Amino acid sequence: MTSSFSAASLEASFDVLVVGAGHAGTEAAVAAARAGATVGLVTSALETIGQMSCNPAIGGVAKGTVVREVDALGGLMGRATDLAMLQFRMLNQGKGPAVWAPRAQCDRGLYRRAVRTLLEEHAAIHTIQGTVARLLFDGERVAGLETLEGRRFGARAVVLTTGTFGRGKLHIGTDTQIAGGRAGEAASTHLGQQLDAAGLTTLRFKTGTPPRIDGRSVRYDGLVVQPSEVEEHDWSWSYFWDAPRRDGERTRHPAQLPCFITYLEADGKALIERHIGESAMYGGAIASQGPRYCPSVEDKVVKFPHAERHQLFLEPEGHDTTELYVNGLSTSLPAPVQLAVLRSVPGLEEVRVTRAGYAIEYDYYPPTQLDATLQSRAIAGLWFAGQVNGTTGYEEAAGQGVVAGLNAARWVHEREPIILGRETSYIGVLVDDLVTRGVDEPYRLFTSRSEFRLTVRQDNALARLAPIGESLSLYDARERACIDAREAAVREARALAERENITPAQADPLLAGTGTAPLPHAVRIAEVAKRQGVSLGALFTAAGVGRQLAEDVVISAELELKYASYLDKERRAAERLRAMGGLRLPADFEYAALRTLSMEARQKLTARRPETMAQAASIPGVTPSDLQNLVIELERRRRAAAELAG
Amino acid sequence: MTAPGGRPADGLPPGGLPAGSLPSGEDTIVALATPPGRGALALLRLSGPRALDVLRALTGRVSFAPRMATHTRLVHPVTRAPLDDALVTWFPAPRSFTGEDVAELSVHGGVAVSTAVLGACLAAGARPAEPGEFTRRALLGGKLDLLQAEAIADLIDARSQALHRAALEQLDGGLSRRIAALRQECLALEALLAYDIDFPEEDDGPVSPLRIEGAVDALLASLDALLATAPAVPMLRDGAIVVLAGAPNAGKSSLLNALSGEARALVTDVPGTTRDAIEVLLDTPGVPVRLVDTAGLRETTDAVERLGIEVSARWLARAHAVLACGETAAAVHEAAHVVRGMLPAARADVPVLGVLTKQDDARGAGADGTLLRTSAERGTGLAELLSAVQQELGARYGVVEPEVPRLTRERHQAAVRASREELAAFREAWAGGAGVPALIAAVHVRAAVAALDEVIGSVSLEDVLDRLFGEFCVGK
Numbered sequence A: 001m002t003s004s005f006s007a008a009s010l011e012a013s014f015d016v017l018v019v020g021a022g023h024a025g026t027e028a029a030v031a032a033a034r035a036g037a038t039v040g041l042v043t044s045a046l047e048t049i050g051q052m053s054c055n056p057a058i059g060g061v062a063k064g065t066v067v068r069e070v071d072a073l074g075g076l077m078g079r080a081t082d083l084a085m086l087q088f089r090m091l092n093q094g095k096g097p098a099v100w101a102p103r104a105q106c107d108r109g110l111y112r113r114a115v116r117t118l119l120e121e122h123a124a125i126h127t128i129q130g131t132v133a134r135l136l137f138d139g140e141r142v143a144g145l146e147t148l149e150g151r152r153f154g155a156r157a158v159v160l161t162t163g164t165f166g167r168g169k170l171h172i173g174t175d176t177q178i179a180g181g182r183a184g185e186a187a188s189t190h191l192g193q194q195l196d197a198a199g200l201t202t203l204r205f206k207t208g209t210p211p212r213i214d215g216r217s218v219r220y221d222g223l224v225v226q227p228s229e230v231e232e233h234d235w236s237w238s239y240f241w242d243a244p245r246r247d248g249e250r251t252r253h254p255a256q257l258p259c260f261i262t263y264l265e266a267d268g269k270a271l272i273e274r275h276i277g278e279s280a281m282y283g284g285a286i287a288s289q290g291p292r293y294c295p296s297v298e299d300k301v302v303k304f305p306h307a308e309r310h311q312l313f314l315e316p317e318g319h320d321t322t323e324l325y326v327n328g329l330s331t332s333l334p335a336p337v338q339l340a341v342l343r344s345v346p347g348l349e350e351v352r353v354t355r356a357g358y359a360i361e362y363d364y365y366p367p368t369q370l371d372a373t374l375q376s377r378a379i380a381g382l383w384f385a386g387q388v389n390g391t392t393g394y395e396e397a398a399g400q401g402v403v404a405g406l407n408a409a410r411w412v413h414e415r416e417p418i419i420l421g422r423e424t425s426y427i428g429v430l431v432d433d434l435v436t437r438g439v440d441e442p443y444r445l446f447t448s449r450s451e452f453r454l455t456v457r458q459d460n461a462l463a464r465l466a467p468i469g470e471s472l473s474l475y476d477a478r479e480r481a482c483i484d485a486r487e488a489a490v491r492e493a494r495a496l497a498e499r500e501n502i503t504p505a506q507a508d509p510l511l512a513g514t515g516t517a518p519l520p521h522a523v524r525i526a527e528v529a530k531r532q533g534v535s536l537g538a539l540f541t542a543a544g545v546g547r548q549l550a551e552d553v554v555i556s557a558e559l560e561l562k563y564a565s566y567l568d569k570e571r572r573a574a575e576r577l578r579a580m581g582g583l584r585l586p587a588d589f590e591y592a593a594l595r596t597l598s599m600e601a602r603q604k605l606t607a608r609r610p611e612t613m614a615q616a617a618s619i620p621g622v623t624p625s626d627l628q629n630l631v632i633e634l635e636r637r638r639r640a641a642a643e644l645a646g
Numbered sequence B: 001m002t003a004p005g006g007r008p009a010d011g012l013p014p015g016g017l018p019a020g021s022l023p024s025g026e027d028t029i030v031a032l033a034t035p036p037g038r039g040a041l042a043l044l045r046l047s048g049p050r051a052l053d054v055l056r057a058l059t060g061r062v063s064f065a066p067r068m069a070t071h072t073r074l075v076h077p078v079t080r081a082p083l084d085d086a087l088v089t090w091f092p093a094p095r096s097f098t099g100e101d102v103a104e105l106s107v108h109g110g111v112a113v114s115t116a117v118l119g120a121c122l123a124a125g126a127r128p129a130e131p132g133e134f135t136r137r138a139l140l141g142g143k144l145d146l147l148q149a150e151a152i153a154d155l156i157d158a159r160s161q162a163l164h165r166a167a168l169e170q171l172d173g174g175l176s177r178r179i180a181a182l183r184q185e186c187l188a189l190e191a192l193l194a195y196d197i198d199f200p201e202e203d204d205g206p207v208s209p210l211r212i213e214g215a216v217d218a219l220l221a222s223l224d225a226l227l228a229t230a231p232a233v234p235m236l237r238d239g240a241i242v243v244l245a246g247a248p249n250a251g252k253s254s255l256l257n258a259l260s261g262e263a264r265a266l267v268t269d270v271p272g273t274t275r276d277a278i279e280v281l282l283d284t285p286g287v288p289v290r291l292v293d294t295a296g297l298r299e300t301t302d303a304v305e306r307l308g309i310e311v312s313a314r315w316l317a318r319a320h321a322v323l324a325c326g327e328t329a330a331a332v333h334e335a336a337h338v339v340r341g342m343l344p345a346a347r348a349d350v351p352v353l354g355v356l357t358k359q360d361d362a363r364g365a366g367a368d369g370t371l372l373r374t375s376a377e378r379g380t381g382l383a384e385l386l387s388a389v390q391q392e393l394g395a396r397y398g399v400v401e402p403e404v405p406r407l408t409r410e411r412h413q414a415a416v417r418a419s420r421e422e423l424a425a426f427r428e429a430w431a432g433g434a435g436v437p438a439l440i441a442a443v444h445v446r447a448a449v450a451a452l453d454e455v456i457g458s459v460s461l462e463d464v465l466d467r468l469f470g471e472f473c474v475g476k
Helices: A023-034 A063-072 A077-084 A108-120 A190-197 A266-274 A297-303 A335-343 A394-412 A426-437 A461-471 A477-499 A504-512 A525-529 A536-543 A551-562 A564-581 A599-608 A613-617 A624-645 B051-059 B111-123 B133-140 B146-157 B161-171 B174-198 B209-227 B232-238 B252-262 B302-307 B329-342 B382-397 B410-433 B438-455 B461-471
Strands: A012-019 A039-043 A057-059 A085-091 A101-106 A125-129 A132-138 A141-147 A152-160 A169-172 A176-179 A203-209 A212-214 A224-226 A259-264 A310-316 A323-327 A353-355 A358-364 A382-384 B029-032 B041-047 B069-075 B082-091 B102-108 B240-246 B265-268 B278-282 B289-293 B321-326 B352-356 B366-368 B371-373
Touching: A012 A023, A012 A141, A012 A394, A023 A039, A023 A108, A023 A125, A023 A152, A023 A394, A039 A152, A057 A063, A057 A077, A057 A394, A063 A077, A063 A101, A063 A394, A063 A426, A063 A461, A077 A085, A077 A101, A077 A108, A077 A394, A085 A310, A101 A108, A108 A125, A132 A152, A132 A190, A152 A394, A266 A297, A266 A335, A335 A353, A382 A394, A394 A426, A461 A477, A477 A525, A477 A536, A477 A551, A504 A536, A525 A536, A525 A551, A536 A551, A551 A564, A564 B438, A613 A624, B029 B111, B029 B133, B041 B051, B041 B111, B041 B133, B051 B069, B051 B082, B051 B102, B051 B111, B069 B102, B069 B111, B082 B111, B102 B111, B174 B209, B174 B410, B174 B438, B209 B410, B232 B382, B240 B252, B240 B329, B240 B382, B252 B278, B252 B289, B252 B321, B252 B382, B321 B329, B321 B382, B329 B352, B352 B382, B371 B382, B410 B438
Parallel strands: A012 A039, A012 A152, A039 A125, A152 A382, B240 B289, B240 B321, B321 B352, B352 B371
Antiparallel strands: A057 A101, A085 A101, A132 A141, A141 A152, A169 A176, A169 A358, A203 A358, A212 A323, A212 A353, A224 A259, A259 A310, A310 A323, B029 B041, B041 B102, B069 B082, B082 B102, B265 B278, B278 B289, B366 B371
């Protein structure tokens, strides 16, 4: 790589430059700023900072927990959602608070504006409009970037969060292909060519998005109305942190709007079957892998031909428009077919399409090329976060942004990297999966990906991550005081339950509804709270104690009480993982020479170079026998070393 | 967690192997590799850095062609007393069973010779191997994985064709495949539970509790079936103990000898283990049979002696079947009656077969009512008797099919049992949807998978997702 660096021509210099201002980029910028870095945030259009490219929803199962984790580390996503959501649902509500998953629909415009406002509250962040033409290098090391407009900026670290813009190509049917990073926005090609030349591996993924329709053309009578469930719910701990945005006891949320449910019926399915060859995906125009969990409607029809019908959710795009997002109908069929399919749907007989659905193919950089902080192993000072790493989802992007931003700042300041463990957070699971396992389809988080889904919950994100944020000095004094107050409240709730008794007269009316036995005499509240179907909050109320405690505080305390034995079981597993995972594999380990390993394991271990046994264990193709032989080899070396020493 | 491999390999805890579990790496070990006292030849094996020195001391030769058998005389290294003519084979490291220098000495069978040669090896600087130490060294030498090591131990141990086959089956991955299949079933259950949580708004709607319950019950049944293979293992490994009972001169010894000729007899009178009986191991198809004759021995109780029936109460307590022998139907019934009276309550259902002995006339073999006619002299009825014994053993202890993967080792049994217990705990906690929320109780399902992984493989959470996407149309 030729040196392209000349300090004299720079317009400005930063500790960290972030390329892209989507959900990864904005979080990376804020995290780096909180960690004490000066930040330049470069995007091709400042108006699109915080743009939601696809579904206008934030959160959901596992993802909602990530939003809370990002928030606990001082990120934007939870706060912006509080300021922009027009519908809220707590998913899995019937399955107990341990698996509750918050999910919000947002007003796209409000969300963008909220992100930009929150971003600009950080004095250390400078926003820059420009499309990156190339990175600048000082020797082997990244030193800044130059935009197509000819502006040059210096930085010691660069975080790339270019989403689907890397040589993005939109497909509608088999004949229509448009270069672009999002509908209506240009793709970025120059940077990709430079990274290719630098020897980085680039692969292609595809994803899709459904058509948007004019809400005024929908016949709503007969559709199932899905009202907002919990208008008062707060996403962000800013309930404590940002008093100015509060309205009395609560964050000021925008007015709530309903969603509507309708169905793709047999005639719509038949239409899709008939035109399947004209779909970009099935007609051969796209070969790259798409996400299984977010299938196109073509996929649904082909793979589940016997399904009677498929649900469609009509979701409002915002307060300032009647446009609706047709969730469940992601498609790359030709526009006329899309229209015909839509009009086969009850309620959409006379629908007008505002934007056609499309599939998009884009570059991603296999994340096994990154270290555990998301820094490129090949190019010092270069970080990757978000969809460029082969993930999908705003929340996954945001989580990576935080990790990349924090670590870029710490690297610049020559501090120890910060790695979130699988047992501390879904962000930890996400990053660990990416850099050790890699991806073979666009990656999304599920609770199934975590070994610690009971310990790692949305209600305790602050408790899990605030100590880390504290050690990194991410918070100001007011934030610290609020965190301490929240933790003290949870402790108080537990202590109260352990200390106070509840009488049969107080408890039995509650217990009658749960099918459990009445109390023989006054019993400690904690004991009664262990019963299934009995909520700690209701017990406190019945016993007339703990009125000062917030609901979410009581829920956190309750979960720890009620599922103590399960949490213990999971924590013991975590201990074992730590113990085994703690075995470090030397960086110069010659796997190829270790003939007790399978050929596949030798190749994969040589390619991935895991740092620990835990990472080695998570690489597909590395068998238990391989792991066992690795343990034996490590033991052999340890003994040999001990013999030499003694 | 399974963890993805989130536990140490079996018996190898993180942070180091337990002190004392490893060879020092300096010792040269020696042991008899064939069972004591059996067969025409005995094999002694040496492993370790001084194996060649020991070999030189015993033979007076300096060099040996690698992996070629050499015929040579063995002498005591100190007294120079000749010990035996032997075939010795030299396997220099690393191309040997353990990965160390190994020598194998094939000497004449019988306790005296092998003991003398063993003593000579010790005198030349080797030390006696601990049980399983060769296999352990092979494991550490990277020559084996754990399952293979166990299978080899079983092969070496295998006294019978049946166990030999079972051991081969394990070496071939039969048990691994069976356990892998059960693990897949566990993962499918986990996927059902995860689907319900991860995809709350999909077309298919929530998973019905009946479906989850069905999956749990099917899995419990499969695990029980696999666990049920364990009790037959000692019988497969050591043979089913079949005790001869009858009056003195009822023809028991002749029958034993005749049956030894009919089937291949592997063991005769192993010293030190079965002093109270004459015992042969019949390598029959199906379950190997340990035929035990207590004739003429003084272990019988006074009461029994008064009844004039010879049988050892000690052996009866361990018998899998009894042959009640006599020349006449009345004598057979008398013997059977006495035996039934002596069987402990817990073994009251042990099959007792009536056998007519000395049926040397022209009527030949065959059944006489419920009694089997045999002639040791003419060799008739013996095959029929052996097959009747197999049938009775099958009826009483389950049909033993050697090719079926079975839990041959305690470690496997413990893991499968642990897995079963976790699933039962899940079932109880979840209580058909009325108890602990499914995903919380699913901690047990993950532990069940991890327990099976103890035997074969590390959990990959990706597997759960694969199950999930194959079965459900997800895509909100």
